[in-house]
Amino acid sequence: MSTTPMPSLISLDDLDRLVAERDDLYVRWSRGPDPDLRSVSSVDDLTGVRLPGLSASALGVEDWWGERPARLWIARRLYDYCHLPRLKDPLTKPWALCGREVGRGPDNEPLVADVEPLAWIGDDVITEAVDLVEQQPGRWGTLDRYGTRRR
Template structure:
């Protein structure tokens, strides 16, 4: 990695994250102990125990079919892995080079460049936004 967490700023509002993603400066989200811990090893597929060739991340830019506001998409993405917080992980945004994909079709990155931490306020705001604007948790069946 080219930077460590001391070089990172903190995103404090969902609107600020929306601006960063819209400008192409925050392409991926990761929940983990942080850049330093991740620099020592790639992600592991927990079911097989196999090491993957990069860090497992979630893309933040909305796909082409998404016609709602970007902020709606980002609230959904931030809330997708909140269970990781209970396991001691922290949300942070990063960039890097995609080299493959993981078991959930998520990109696996190398040449990782940490960008910013997400504050707890962003998490709270994303949860509120997600539940107010989208049908959070509804079954697809």
């Protein structure tokens, strides 16, 4: 687990405020900045290919999202990968970072370099995000390839 001292965001509103301040924010699901910054790259699970940056999900709201709440956009970005701690590694936690996009990974995810860790994203934030997404009228699902659900 990472020992890098970072604040913890405790609500979706905390993360929403952070995203409003910057346009280069990402969320990464891993054991944390320490192990990630030692390797500074991700590895494609399927092929073993080393990627030119850390795989992450962009938190910045796209222009086409229009006037919809940024909070819902952010919730969906968290919801998409909330299955990772359960499926890949129970020590996996989400953390916010800023960085420079250097490419796209095999799942079309941003690959980020020049990473600056900003904050842990607490369990309560994930619970809020899941609840918000699951209240939506459309059928949304995580990017869980195995079809398991968080709850």
